Amino acid sequence: MEFLTHELAQEIVERTMKILNRNINVMNAEGIIIGSGDRERINQIHDGAVLVLKKAESVEIDESKASELKGSKPGINLPIRFNNQIVGVVGITGEPEQIRNYAELVKMAAELVLEQSFLLERVQWKQRLQSEIVNQLISDEHINEVWIKERAGFLGIDLQQPRAAMVLKHSGKQETTNQQLISAIQFELGKQDLTGVTFNDEIVILKAGSQFERKAFLNRLVKAIKEKTIVGCGSLAETIKETKTSFQQAQRVLMLGQKLEPDADFYLYEDYRLEVTLSKLAQTEQAGNAFSFYDRLLEQDKKGELAHTLDFYIKEGGELNKIAESLFIHRNTLRYRLDKITELTGKDPRNIKNLMELYIAKILNDLR
Template sequence: MPFLTYELAQDIVERTMNILNRNINVMDDKGVIIGSGDSERINQLHDGALLVLKNGEHIQIDESRAAKMKGARPGINLPIRFSSQIVGVVGITGEPEQIQNYAQLVKMAAELVLEQSFLLERVQWKQRIQSEIVNQLISEEGLNEEWLKERAGFLGINLEQPRMAIVLKPSNYTEITIQNIMRSIQYEISKSDLIGVTFNNEIVVLKTAAGKEIKRELLPLLKRLLTTLDGVRIGSGNLAKGIKELRSSFYQAKRAILIGSKLQPEAGFYHYEDYRLEVILAQLAQEEQDKSAFSFYHQLLDQGKKGELVNTLEAYIKEGGELNKIAESLFIHRNTLRYRLEKIKELTGKDPRNIKDLIELYIAKLLYDIS
């Protein structure tokens, strides 16, 4: 592909003309003007540029010399170099004696814009390849492991390493938001990690992990991300030891966000292991054909002062049924607690002091909380 495009050449022109009150021209490797402060000169052949391309050196053109050259005006023309080769020419219009102090500045600016454009294109290419790999790894379609390993190899990434899926879900889905988050994450992850955007605008990081302490190792990273990224919820799945387990880790992370954000909306980060029971119970309950099977929980919502029965059940679950701790956390007497437990049993037909009934109460509460 050509190093200098019309768009890039005009970008160089506009940037340099904002600094200098002089007309700037950019010529390609054929000597054709492809960027200029004077739009009428676009696509004209510039003899001065041809000389620069031929000799590899800058040239000064005065009035008398310009009159003999096609497409040239008084000024200085300099080679634009990239990767040790001349890829074009940049010219600054004016009397050479008056503008020679600016000539090298213009050349440096042109080469800097070109280098930045190349680096950006390389980063964007890498992001596209990574997103393609990530989407394949978490896809429901059959995996072509050899093809994926080969693609990842182009980026210097070894897919055989154990990885954990981290999913980031922005509250505001816009292309700018996604790109800003991607840029922020790039500074926080290692070169061996994969990052991509799914078709549902979820940002997925397949983070390399060493062992069982991965959650503890991730905490500093996650805290920085939550501090930096406003309105983003983060979930992580379990460690995937092989390529085929990555899809499972991805869906675990998604479910952790789904359940965790309903139960603890203030948390921001949700690790699947911390919500495994709730995820499993919710899935089982949602498969129940009789949708009224857990409607008994609604009896608690309609009774009691300020939801006291619901609060009592929550405290009972949190404190593991230890009556003294429950009474202390609710600032009530044990006799009041016993009365409330009996009231829950009377209204729902489920006794919290019975383990089977307590499980059903918890499932019913969980379904209500995530609905």
């Protein structure tokens, strides 16, 4: 496996030369210069590096030795080790006596950049594999459970655990990339949680476990992200095949929640089960005809007082004292408004069946 690429070698050179006012060369495992402050030397054989690779130790080259070695100048060349093997050579140009104190620092910097690059590549590989698994679990296509369990096994993920699907969406101006957003929430995720980006550029979390407190988790999640982000959460999927349903619920409740409660940070399917069901009815022509009585209310309610009162009546469960206090009105005023709603719609909010019809009509209107 090739650990040192031309791009990585040049990155080592540029990072190191910012600190030291000396030319730096990086050679691969064949002793070829693949990164240098002197671009004309790239792709040349460096005999000093070849010597380092043969001896497996540092080599100092003074003026006299440099004249005997091809592609070499006075300096110190040191082996770059990774995973207990020599993968290349880093050289610092200059008289050995003058640069000896810097040589080990240059070697350390080169190995650190290499290790960081390897770790980053590993993290990116894991994230790509997670995204692949997530997209398979939520897709409409047939799931190959053997294949997907094998892939999950590489990551130490047990797909038999129940999971709730969550969909994250930027609200407002998007300045953070999906990868930055995923990085921001990593510390809130468990070892068995899966994250991925769908083909439609949606960020999905498959949160493992049935015992976690969802609202507390979602609160922590949105706080971990600097930019305004909203989340839709589906119900718990007990099996692999139910994961797609949980994801679809998360999508729907996220879309509906933004219309019904635009100031909320997250939406749970369990809290909007009725609204999600009604959203399908809202797309039909029959819905408009069946609940046209609500249109009469909106036509006459120019200031929006009656609709606002109905909202509070529903939220407070018909408790008149609480409703009056919340609206800062007298109970008699509240009764007058309820009578007016009844007069305009033919539906009395104080009757449970009528109230249900009013609420359904309101939801359908909001969703149109």
